[in-house]
Structures are given as structure tokens and as C-alpha cells.
Amino acid sequence: MHNIEKIEGSLWEAADNLRANSKLTSSDYFMPVLGIIFLRHAANRFETATRLIEEDRASGRMPKRKVVPEDYLRRRALWLPETARYDYIMDKAAISGNDLPRLVTDAMSAIEATFQSPQGVLPKDYGIFEPRVLEDLMRLFNSEEIKRATGDVFGKIYE
Known part of the structure; x- marks a missing residue:
């Protein structure tokens, strides 16, 4: 596993x-922390699927056509709207400052608007966090160790 002890210590x-x-109490x-974990895991899967799609297109295993969300689902990933991508959220937060709670809430809403199954399930109460505390949490889940983490590591994080 990808240095799980270091990740556990950071958590x-x-x-x-x-x-x-x-x-805040635990x-x-x-739920908002689990939402951030979900976003990070979904972003990791999305980025992996994007690489696989690019490889398949370059090798001719996939036709040269517009990529659709189903291409991601076939690779066991969710297609994420741009506003729900972890890097997008972090980049916009760096520009806009204390707008991070709104950006994360908007990301959750964008995912729900894209897919029928998580309707009303994803947390959207990120305004409860002090902006600096939420920023620290988002940065933690943006570490290189967690960016390289696989599903097994995310299962351990969830525990």
C-alpha cells in the first residue's frame, strides 16, 4: 500500500x-469529511480513466469520437463535471480565497445533477467549517500520497 501509515498519521x-x-463535534x-473523501476518490478514478481513454484512443482500441460519461463508467469511474474535479476546486479556491465552502458544495450539487443515483445523498453543508480548517482538510486530501492512493487505501481511510 501507498505509505498507509503516513496517510493514517495525517488523518x-x-x-x-x-x-x-x-x-464542531465529530x-x-x-458526513462532510466523508464527502471530501468521496471527491478525492472520484477524482483519482476520473484521472485514471482519462489516462486509459487517452491510451485506448492513441492505440486505436477506441474510436476517435467525443468521449461520453459512459466511457468513464466502463472504466469504473464517474465522469466528473469540471466544477466537481478536485484540482478545479483547489485552483479556484486559491484564486477566490474563502470561497472554498461554496466550491465544495457546488461540486456535490454538480455530481448530483449529472447522475440520478446520488440525489440528495451527498453532503452540502461545508459552510459549517471555518474556511481555514476546510482548506487544511482539502489540502490534506490533495497530498501526493492520497492522489496516488487506490481503492484499498480509501477503504482503510473510511474505516
């Missing part, structure tokens, strides 16, 4: 940060 540090630097931040 415990994030939990400590949430407890120390916010007025029951308050549990």
Missing part, C-alpha cells in the same frame, strides 16, 4: 485539527 492530525480549531463534521 489523525486532521481529526485533531478539527477538534481543536472548530466548534457528528457535525463526519
